[in-house]
Amino acid sequence: MKRRAFITGAAAGIAGVAASSLPKPAIAQGKRQLKMVTTWPKNFPGLGTGAQRAADRITEMSDGQLEVKLFAAGELVPAFESFDAVSNGTADMYHGAEYYWQGKSKAFNFFAAVPFGLTATEQNAWVYYGGGQELWDELSAGFKIKPFMAGNTGVQMGGWFNKEINGLEDYKGLKIRMPGLGGEVLRKIGAAAVSLPGGEIFPSLQSGAIDATEWVGPWNDLAFGFYKVTKYYYYPGFHEPGTTLSSGVNLDVWNSLSKTQQSIITNAFAAENSHLLAEFNARNGNSLDTLINKHNVVLRKFSDEVMAAIGKASGEVVKEAAAGDAMTKKVYDSFIAARTKSIAWSKISDQAYWNARLLRFKYG
Structure with a gap:
């Protein structure tokens, strides 16, 4: 064998060995794309962008091995069919x-919110350290889903109304968008509550199909432009x-992951x-200022009498929900125990501090 041929062949052999020892491309290592569907309009501030941020974070943290592709409400499935899509494997x-x-x-x-229930920090305490996650896992497993907390809006506003709310009689026959148990509370006091996905609220309010709506808070409400069709903005929610x-992952997909x-x-x-x-806490204040001072929104506080009556109805509705089945009763019992402890602690911690901060004294 000639010397030149020998060197060339050896070099090629060494290069081949080196190439075989290099890491394989990501796609050959099991790169996986996961479909996330949402109940939110595309790129909607907070709700939609928070979902996108979570999807991007998973992609980045996994170095691209898990690529999460987000589909906004209606892009893959309608908003309220997101749960079923994940349960049956249409989405991940x-x-x-x-x-x-x-x-x-x-x-x-x-595991979202109930009337007169837990605040964001109290909900975190219950789910993370009070047995809430274990109960949620048990509940969702029946639908082949693994659930997670994936954001929080904080305390929401009471809503937008086309008239003043001075007493319970003003709720009689009122057509208002409010989902969940909150809607059931309003039905109990005489309102006609309906559940609509976010994208349908403004046109329904504009057309008169509904007389009032709650959505989230100043940041999101400003983005939806509710001030254009109604001016009375009530608090607290x-x-x-x-x-x-929340986010739910298909249980088969979850179990297949490392x-x-x-x-x-x-x-x-x-x-x-x-x-x-x-982010909600940072942006709500500026947005409220814009609503009031630029768009002339009329801010109103529900009277104590109205809130007390709604509070009584809320307690009844939440208790009635617990009587529906054994699983709901188990969740309810755990939730009520957490609520009782949270109220006792917040009375001498957060609430006491907030009250003290409102005293008349010079600061700064």
């Missing part, structure tokens, strides 16, 4: 709010004191649960 995960699934079980309401947004991939998804949703609450 959803981002929404659990009270949209109360037709499956009233227990789902407790009894129905959603700290609304948890422990590392499961950890990435778990932590990505936990991060978004914190970040989205911070």
Whole structure:
């Protein structure tokens, strides 16, 4: 063999060995695309962008091995069919709010918001450390879903009305958009509550199909432009004191993932649960100022008499929901115990501090 040929052949052999030892392309290593469907309009501030941020975070944290592609409401399935799409495997995960699934079980309401229920921090305490997650897992497993907290709006506003609300009689026959158990409370006091996905609210309010609506809070309400068709903006929102947004992953998909991939998804949703609450709290104040001072929205506070009557009706509705089935009763018992403890602690912590901060003294 000639020397030149030998060297060339050897070099080629060494290059071949080196090439075989290099990492294979990601697609050959099991790169996987997961479809996330949402109940939110595309790129909607907070709700839609929070879902996108969670999807992007999973993709980035997994170094692209899990590529989450987001489909807004109506792009793959209608908003309220997101849960079924994940349950039956049409999609891999959803981002929404659990009270949209109360037709499956009233227990789902407790993992989003119930009237006069838990605030965002109290909900986190219950789900993360009070047994809530275990109950949620048990409930959702019946529908082949693994659930997670994936955001929070904080305390919501009472809603937009085309007339003043001075007493319970003003709710009689009022056509108002309010989902979940909050809607059932309003029906109990005489209102005609309906559940509509976000994209249908403005045209329904504009056409007169509904007389009032709640949505989220100043940031999202400004984006939807409700001030263009009604001016009375009420607070506080009894129905959603700290609304948890959620994601559910198809259980077969979840079980097929490695422990590392499961950890990435778990932590990505936990991060978004914190970040989205911070974003809502940061943006609501400026948005409220814009609504009042630029768009001349009339801000009103529900009277104590109205809130007390709604509170009584709320307690009855939540208790009635618990009587529906054994699983809901188990969730209800755990939730009520957490609520009792939270009220006792917040009375001498957060609530006491907030009251003290409102005292008349010079600061700064």
